Amino acid sequence: MYETIDMTQARRPNGADPSDSNSKISMRLRQYYDSVQEQEIPKRFLDLLEKLDEAENAAKAEPGVAKGEADTNERS
Amino acid sequence: MSEAEEKSFKRELLASLPSLRAFAISLVQHGDRADDLVQDTLMKAWANQHSFQMGTNIKAWLFTILRNEFYSKMRKQGREVRDTDGLMTESMAVHPAQYGHLDMQDFKVALDKLPSDQREAIILVGASGFSYEEAAEICGCAVGTIKSRVSRARLGLKETLEVSGGADYGPDNESANSTMRSFSK
Numbered sequence: 001m002y003e004t005i006d007m008t009q010a011r012r013p014n015g016a017d018p019s020d021s022n023s024k025i026s027m028r029l030r031q032y033y034d035s036v037q038e039q040e041i042p043k044r045f046l047d048l049l050e051k052l053d054e055a056e057n058a059a060k061a062e063p064g065v066a067k068g069e070a071d072t073n074e075r076s
Numbered sequence: 077m078s079e080a081e082e083k084s085f086k087r088e089l090l091a092s093l094p095s096l097r098a099f100a101i102s103l104v105q106h107g108d109r110a111d112d113l114v115q116d117t118l119m120k121a122w123a124n125q126h127s128f129q130m131g132t133n134i135k136a137w138l139f140t141i142l143r144n145e146f147y148s149k150m151r152k153q154g155r156e157v158r159d160t161d162g163l164m165t166e167s168m169a170v171h172p173a174q175y176g177h178l179d180m181q182d183f184k185v186a187l188d189k190l191p192s193d194q195r196e197a198i199i200l201v202g203a204s205g206f207s208y209e210e211a212a213e214i215c216g217c218a219v220g221t222i223k224s225r226v227s228r229a230r231l232g233l234k235e236t237l238e239v240s241g242g243a244d245y246g247p248d249n250e251s252a253n254s255t256m257r258s259f260s261k
Contacts, residue, residue: 021234022230022234025230025233025234025237026202026230028179028183028237029183029187029198029199029202029203029233030202030203031179031180031183032102032180032183032184032187032203033098033102033199033203033204034203035180036097036098036101036102036180037094037095037097037098038094039094039097041093041094041097042111044111044115045093045097045114045115045118046090048115048118048119049086049089049090049118049122052118052119052122053086056082
């Protein structure tokens, strides 16, 4: 494994300022992440939460009936 | 947990969804698997909501669950967590619909080339907004380990992106010239 933190300088004796290229990497990482984060949430997740909520409410209304359904969702 | 707390648990879950999903997509090397991972995480979180303390950081809690799910799936499927030669990565990583710009796809490919421990470290600290301490907690390792993974991840990304020649990442004119000079000597 490479433990040398200073590889940038070692490899690029005439290279650009490493802190500058670090900040470019950081910026691109955030742009990438934000672009994913801004995507619309797939409906399947909203439906899922809705279902879990309903199952739980049903379980409360009739203890022992609907509860099993919610529990099977949890895989160990 | 009271009814009011349950309502706000769901609300907080919903509020954390975009960033949870972004973490999954960044971590997983295949888009479809990312959403399955998010789904499993939501179900697990829901089933364990009694163990979550309202008022504490729900995002960190969810990220921890997702991460555990990710590695336990990896183990179950016997897949190599580390995909260093990038064979699988190259064929699977590009999902135009998921990463709008070409630029983003390049970045995702570079991210996928990192070992997963480095990938998660740089995402958590550099994009998801966690501190080194929080990231260490999520990953169950020492703060120093996270720090060194982040800096190795940066080097890895830099190397990949420089080699693939994105305009911003190629050598600038000055260093290109000096490289040329050193070759012609």
